Amino acid sequence: MKAVWLIIGLCLTGIVNAEDSIERMHAEKMESFRSASLQWKDEPILPKGAKSALLVGDPTKAGVFIVRLKFPAHYPIPAHTHPFTEVITVLKGKLGNGMGNKLNKQHGEILHVGDSFVLPTNHAHYVWTEDEETEVELIATGPWDxxxxxxxxxxxxxK
Known part of the structure; x- marks a missing residue:
């Protein structure tokens, strides 16, 4: 019977240790984010014209982060993948979203304000905007790439 309890104890310890190693979202204080006061910066990993405003976390490090992204009208992001799952929600404008190795608007869909989509790890996709500036919120795990x-x-x- 002692052996059974020893095994159960070891398993439980392993579970606790595994949970402790998970990178969790962390905030030092309560904070509100107002669209009008966000500090937008050029986003270097996306084609020229994209801006980002970090809300929570650090996309360069392991762990959850939340960032807003802003794209101008008629803006394409060619086919690409990301190393971790992402969730994207449209906050302003419309965002085209398609799956595959080449940008093809005929095989995508248009998402409107309030719509979201999830991208699995290493899943080839592309996005684009139409006739208006578009803003999205991205929730993902870093390091983002x-x-x-x-x-x-x-x-x-x-180039």
């Missing part, structure tokens, strides 16, 4: 299907589309590479 993007791998363009066609390396020529990567704005971080010298």
């Amino acid at each position: 993007i791998t363009y299907i066609d390396a020529k589309d990567d704005p971080r590479k010298a």
Whole structure:
């Protein structure tokens, strides 16, 4: 009987230790985020024109983060993947979203304010905007990165 309790104890300890190693969202204080007062910066991993405003976390480190992204009208993000699952919600405008290795608006869908989608890890997809500026909220796990299907589309590479 002692052996059974020892095994149960070891299993429970393993579960507790596994939970302790999970990177959780963390905040130092209660904070409100008002769209009009966000500090937008150029987003270097996306094609020129995208802006980002960090709300919670650090996309360069392991753990959950939340960021707002703003895209101009008629803005494409070519086919790419991300190393971790993402959830995107449209806050303003419309966002086209498609799956596959090449941007093809005919095989995508248009998402409206309040609509969301989830992207599995390493799932090839692309997005675009139409006739208006679009703002989305991204919830993901860092470190955040993007791998363009066609390396020529990567704005971080010298052209």
